[in-house]
Amino acid sequence: MKVTDGVAPVALIHGGDLSRASQTFGVAKERWIDLSTGISPWSWLVPAVPEIVWQSLPYAGDGLESAASDYYGCDARSLLAVPGSQYAIQCIPALIPKGAVAMPVRGYAEHRLSWFKAGHDIVDYDGLAQLQQLVSERRVKHVVVINPNNPTSEMIVRQQLMEILQQLQVAGGWLLVDEAFMDGVPENSLVPECPKSGLVILRSIGKFFGLAGLRLGFVMAPPVLLQKLDSQSPPWHVSHPARWVAKQALADFSWQRIQRQRLEEVSLHWCQVLTERFSALEFSGSLLFVTGRGEAESCEAIYQELGKNAVLVRLFDEIKGQRMVRFGLPGERNMPKVAAILQQATAGQ
Numbered sequence: 610m611k612v613t614d615g616v617a618p619v620a621l622i623h624g625g626d627l628s629r630a631s632q633t634f635g636v637a638k639e640r641w642i643d644l645s646t647g648i649s650p651w652s653w654l655v656p657a658v659p660e661i662v663w664q665s666l667p668y669a670g671d672g673l674e675s676a677a678s679d680y681y682g683c684d685a686r687s688l689l690a691v692p693g694s695q696y697a698i699q700c701i702p703a704l705i706p707k708g709a710v711a712m713p714v715r716g717y718a719e720h721r722l723s724w725f726k727a728g729h730d731i732v733d734y735d736g737l738a739q740l741q742q743l744v745s746e747r748r749v750k751h752v753v754v755i756n757p758n759n760p761t762s763e764m765i766v767r768q769q770l771m772e773i774l775q776q777l778q779v780a781g782g783w784l785l786v787d788e789a790f791m792d793g794v795p796e797n798s799l800v801p802e803c804p805k806s807g808l809v810i811l812r813s814i815g816k817f818f819g820l821a822g823l824r825l826g827f828v829m830a831p832p833v834l835l836q837k838l839d840s841q842s843p844p845w846h847v848s849h850p851a852r853w854v855a856k857q858a859l860a861d862f863s864w865q866r867i868q869r870q871r872l873e874e875v876s877l878h879w880c881q882v883l884t885e886r887f888s889a890l891e892f893s894g895s896l897l898f899v900t901g902r903g904e905a906e907s908c909e910a911i912y913q914e915l916g917k918n919a920v921l922v923r924l925f926d927e928i929k930g931q932r933m934v935r936f937g938l939p940g941e942r943n944m945p946k947v948a949a950i951l952q953q954a955t956a957g958q
């Protein structure tokens with residue numbers, strides 16, 4: 610999807626849409642093995658939610674912000690709970706002075722769409738070197754970084770981001786860092802720098818905790834921006850059960866340790882399996898997904914072959930002759946089945 614050509618898309622396509630996949634491939638919905646998202650196949654196990662939590666409206670003071678402050682490593686006054694980081698992605702561009710914004714040429718496309726809709730000019734960058742050039746030549750006022758990036762899994766280190774922020778601050782610009790996939794490598798997070806003028810960080814409870822259906826995320830930013838965002842939001846827009854669940858998941862450090870270790874092991878193994886199976890693609894990985902890049906026809910063929918075998922992966926648009934296929938992690942229940950399908954799908958290669 611290109612917004613730079615001035616044509617606004619109607620709606621973006623995302624992973625996990627099994628109804629759509631069923632229509633495309635003629636596979637019954639319940640047969641799919643869904644590897645089309647970057648959501649952990651192991652979720653934090655939600656206990657029974659007390660009746661009072663269902664019955665009563667949510668108010669601050671229930672301990673969520675303080676649990677988030679401990680988990681993320683910033684002052685509770687520098688963060689705001691929102692109904693998914695998607696909510697912040699849609700709202701924040703309209704709260705920031707208009708100007709050219711540097712946008713990863715490949716990345717979660719909702720950013721591009723939201724900044725475009727809010728009237729900013731989008732300037733593409735492909736990798737850190739291009740971004741640094743745009744910033745040092747003052748060709749952009751704001752910057753969006755997805756760290757690690759989805760789907761490319763590229764990571765920009767803290768020091769380099771702080772240098773970019775310092776340059777943007779001079780002209781009153783903003784650096785928005787989407788850390789939706791950062792939980793596996795928290796040492797790279799910029800959250801401990803918050804609050805800093807011009808810095809916004811987004812975090813998600815959906816990916817690492819495997820709780821995408823909860824619709825909860827956090828924004829870390831200077832209080833003025835948080836107040837603007839909060840004051841335009843409906844009251845109680847994060848549900849009471851979502852707050853109750855997230856407060857406990859964020860405080861469950863032993864589960865988080867196990868989850869990190871499990872994701873590290875499985876993602877590494879998954880990357881090795883895919884590299885062996887699909888020699889036409891070049892793979893790189895994050896803790897929650899593995900992405901293969903290659904010629905458009907190879908990517909399309911893999912997507913089609915797996916789809917026919919009821920394994921849904923995510924195929925990304927062609928950019929400069931190259932496409933990408935993203936593979937979410939199969940949980941242990943699906944791994945043997947997926948391995949057999951991969952073997953079958955690559956038998957003729």
Ligand SMILES: Cc1ncc(COP(=O)(O)O)c(C=O)c1O
Pocket residue numbers: 692693694695696717755759787789790812813814815821824825826
């Ligand atoms: C990079 C990135 N950021 C943010 C989101 C939105 O996530 P959520 O609204 O569930 O927090 C997504 C969803 O896929 C994503 O890929």
